[in-house]
Every structure is written in C-alpha cells, then in structure tokens.
Amino acid sequence: MSYEKRISLLIFMDMLIVWISIYTSYLLRFDGHIHPNYVSQLLLYGIISTLTCMISMRFFKLYNRIWQYASIGEMVAIFKAVTIGVVVSYMIVYAVTSTRVPIAVLLRNYETLLLFIAGSRFAWRIVRDRLFISKGEYQRKTLIYGAGDCGALIAKEMLNKQDAELRPVAFIDDDPRKHKQRIMDLPVIGSRSSIVDAVEKLDIEEIIITIPSLSRKEVSEIIDVCKMTKAKLKIIPRINDLIDGKITVNEIRDVDVEDLLGRDQVSLDLEGIATYVENKTVLITGAGGSIGSELCRQIAPFHPKRLLLLGHGENSIYTIEMEMRRTFPDLKLETIIADIQDSERITDVFSTYRPQVVFHAAAHKHVPLMERNPAEAVKNNVFGTKNVAEAADRFGSERFVLISSDKAVNPTSIMGTTKRIAEMLIQSLDKASRTKFVAVRFGNVLGSRGSVIPHFKEQISMGGPVTVTHPDMIRYFMTIPEAVQLVIQAGAYAEGGEIFILDMGAPVRILQLAEDLIRFSGFEPYEDIDIEFSGIRPGEKMFEELLTNEEGLSSTKHDRIFIGKPTIINRTELEFEIKKLERVLSEDRGNLVDELKRIVPTYLYVSVS
Known part of the structure; x- marks a missing residue:
C-alpha cells in the first residue's frame, strides 16, 4: 500500500473511531435511548470533535510514525493529542450553544478515544508480530x-x-x-x-x-x-x-581472543606524552609493519611537527601513508623508502630531517625463518639497529626507543639473540650520548602479521586441522594497540639506558588459545576441527621470560610499565665483538653462532631436527 493510501485509511479509521466513541458515550449516558434534545448536540459535538482531533493528531505527528516500533513516546503523543482534542471540542460546543456536553459523555468519550486510538495502533503491531514476522527454523x-x-x-x-x-x-x-x-x-x-x-x-x-x-x-x-x-x-x-x-x-x-586477556584499557599520561612528541619531528622505522603502523596512528593525534614513515617495502609504506593522509589530513607527513642496513642512506635521512624522537620498530622477527637465515637476522637486527642508533646520536636526537622482544631474554633463537645485542648496543651508546636511548620489551602481539592468531584463523577457515607445536607451550600476549600505547608511554619515562618491560598479564597456553578460537568460530575442537601437534620448531622456547638474571625490576608511575635494571656493558669490548661479528658475516659464516654466543653468553643454541 502506498504512503498516501495508508495515511488516508488511517485518517478515515480515526474519524470513524471519533463518531463511534461519541455515539456510544451518549447511548450509555441515556441508557440506550438518546434524548431528542441532545441529538443536535451530538451531531455538533461529533463534527467539532472530528475536526479538532484530526488537527491535534496531525500536530503531534501521529500519522508520521512507524507503529511497529511504537513505545512510550507514541503513547504520550496519543495521550496529548486525544486530551487536547476532547477538551477543545468541549469548549467550542459550549461557546457555540451555551450548553454543556454532559460530564458523563465527556469522560466516556475521552476513555474510549484513548482506548480505540491507541488500540488500533498497537493492534497492528500485535498482528504483525504474531502472524507476519516469521519465526522459522532458520533463526x-x-x-x-x-x-x-x-x-x-x-x-x-x-x-x-x-x-x-x-x-x-x-x-x-x-x-x-x-x-x-x-x-x-x-x-x-x-x-x-x-x-x-x-x-x-x-x-x-x-x-x-x-x-x-x-x-x-x-x-x-x-x-x-x-x-x-x-x-x-x-x-x-x-x-x-x-x-x-x-x-x-x-x-x-x-x-575474539582479545576479550579473553582480561585486561582493561591502558590509561595514558597524555600530558607526559605530549611533552616529548608534540611539535617534534618523529621518525618511525618499520612504519609499514604491524607495530610501526600502529605507532603512526597513535602518535599522530599528539600533533608532531612532522612524522617520518621509513620502511623497506614500498607497498606497506604506501598503504599506511594513504591511511594517515585520509585520517589526519593536516598532519605533515614524509614517506621514506630506505633499508636500515644501508648506513649511508640512514645518515642521509637523519641529515635531511633531523628527527628529534626515533621509534625503531624495523626488525626481522620470525623465529623459525631467522633460524634458517641467521646472517640476515644479524644484518638487520644488529647492524641495522647500529646504523639508526649511531645516526640518532650523531645528529642529536632527543630520544631513541627500541622495540625489543621477550625473546631477547636468555635467548634460544637467532632472532632473540640479535634483539639482545641490539639492546646491548643502545645501552652502551647511551652512556656517552646526549640522546636518551631506551628499549621496550614485550611478548607476542595478537593479530600482527605472521603471528599465531591469523595463522590459526586461516586454518579454521579451511576446515582444519589447526597445528600447535606443543601442548604445554605458553606465551605472553598483548593486543597491538595496547602494546603501542605502552611503548609511547614508556618513552615519556626515558632517562637513558633503561629497558622497559610491559606487564603482559598472565601467560596463555597456545593449545587453549587454539581451542578457544575454534569454539568462537562456531565449531567444537577435536570433533568439527582437529588439532595436531607439529613439534617445537628451531629456536623456540616452551615459555618466554621478561627479565635476565642480572636485571632487577622496579616500578614506574604507570602500573603496567616496569624497568629492568640496566646491565653494565663495556662499550669497548662490545664494539670489538661487533667488529668480529661483521668480519664473520663477510668471511666465515660457519662461525656465526659461536660469535653470537661470545657476545650473548646466555644464548642457548638448541638444534631441533
């Protein structure tokens, strides 16, 4: 039915209700026989009531409402429209004829109008709910x-x-x-x-x-x-x-799995962050990655003077650039394609832009992949970090924040060992530099590229099986936004040389994680989708640690950020070992693991066949 026909039908029905209400009210008042003296009053009262009620209901928009969603608001509108219509009609009849409509007639008319007008609207809703809305088996x-x-x-x-x-x-x-x-x-x-x-x-x-x-x-x-x-x-x-x-x-x-972590949203010291980021040139390396791109999103609202997005892959940098320009159109943005292993290129970037705050997120992070490509891990995570850190020192950056990993603690992998060396590099550099060098150490990040969650989801979408390395393996987890918020906050506490450790909450069993993801996807583990154990991969630990034996733990102003006590590092000896590492890379890669052990004595090399 068209809108015009529906409104016309509704108006006609309301006019009919007005006349039925008035006629029955007079009938009841006179015990079924209307006195002849009141017939003319009934007709006049009916005509006037029809006009006033229609005008009143139009005024309160009773013909512009969708009654299938009717609620208290519609009831109030009906009450107001009927009350005004009845009272005004009564007053007009008295003004025209100098005679009063009997009070009994007035009250019954008022009651029946309210009942019929409201009832007619809500009757449709009841009929619709009971008869027309399907409650089929598919629901x-x-x-x-x-x-x-x-x-x-x-x-x-x-x-x-x-x-x-x-x-x-x-x-x-x-x-x-x-x-x-x-x-x-x-x-x-x-x-x-x-x-x-x-x-x-x-x-x-x-x-x-x-x-x-x-x-x-x-x-x-x-x-x-x-x-x-x-x-x-x-x-x-x-x-x-x-x-x-x-x-x-x-x-x-x-x-989703994030809901299981049981941690409330991170609270930030906005004033402290604004002090070291606002109106500063900020460089983010690895800006196209999961952590780097989130750093871009969360730093932008603090009004940096200029945000430098540096990355090696053009596609990922292009993607985050387009997002940032769309979300923050007034932000002064520079995109830089560069390899942190290229010392001359990094020097050129620092010479051109003079960044005051550096977030170093560029790194090779995949443990099994780096076990098969150890030289690349060393070149990127050690020498790449060295290039960026030394450029920050040379060109007078105020702060340098290294994104590190819990895998750097008592490492069993090439990746973890190279991240530990990166920590040692910036700690040794901090002692002789005006730049405040700090590292922020945390565990696995939910949803980051290459992490276990997207991998499990992909396996579930393909019908399984879901592969878990070991039934007893546990890991610390954070969401990308909360990890990055704490990284930025830790930068505000930097005095130089600290390793900040983020509170990761309780560790999570990977097997439990897989089972939960299967259930959240609407399946039953081991029935609808199976779980298989593939065995521990090269470089993996059964559980991760957040502190080395030498590091004590002290608190900060933030209840989710702690400081590991800086270890004493002989810069001369470290530089000598780094030069030997560089020579091993170019001349004798077969001794690479031995040299890494010399630099990081806690490195436990585990060969997994």
Missing part, C-alpha cells in the same frame, strides 16, 4: 547476557526484524532482582551460573553479551563460563566504542 535461538537497557534494545530489534538470523529466547543477568521477571515477554532465567543449563535446556545456539560497561576482566570471566557450552559467542562493543549510545544488531561482533 538461531539466542541467549542474551544482560537484562538492562542495551539487552532490551538488542532483543527488541531482533524481534522486530523480519529477516533476523537470531531469535532471543531468554535473558541472563547477575542482578537477582531481575530473576523471574520478563523483558520484551522474554524470561530472565538466572545468573551466569545458569548459562550452561540454559543452553542445554533451551537448545541455545548463540550467546550475546550485551553489557557495554563491563571491564575486560569481567568479560573474560563471563566468556570462561560460556566456553563450557557449545553455543557461539558474540559481544557488543565496549561503551567507549559506541557513538551517541546507539546500539543495534549491526554492532554485535564475534567474541
């Missing part, structure tokens, strides 16, 4: 965790959406006052302890967590309970990710 039964405003909104939208894939059947809430109550005609059946039984009894296929104000720790606890079921998990964004409080089904996302 997945859904349990909503959170019987608050957000949960009610989500349930309402699901119920009103004709093509909804999910059908809410019950609520779960930890507030005992809501138990055994009903919201949107759906029962609140208990607290989180009832989730497992509810999923089994109600044949639940999906669970949606709909409390945006929950802390990450609380979300993690709820997910731990939900993991005991076969239902697929979904969650709405956290409260600070929602815009203007608008929550719809479109905002629901799958629960």
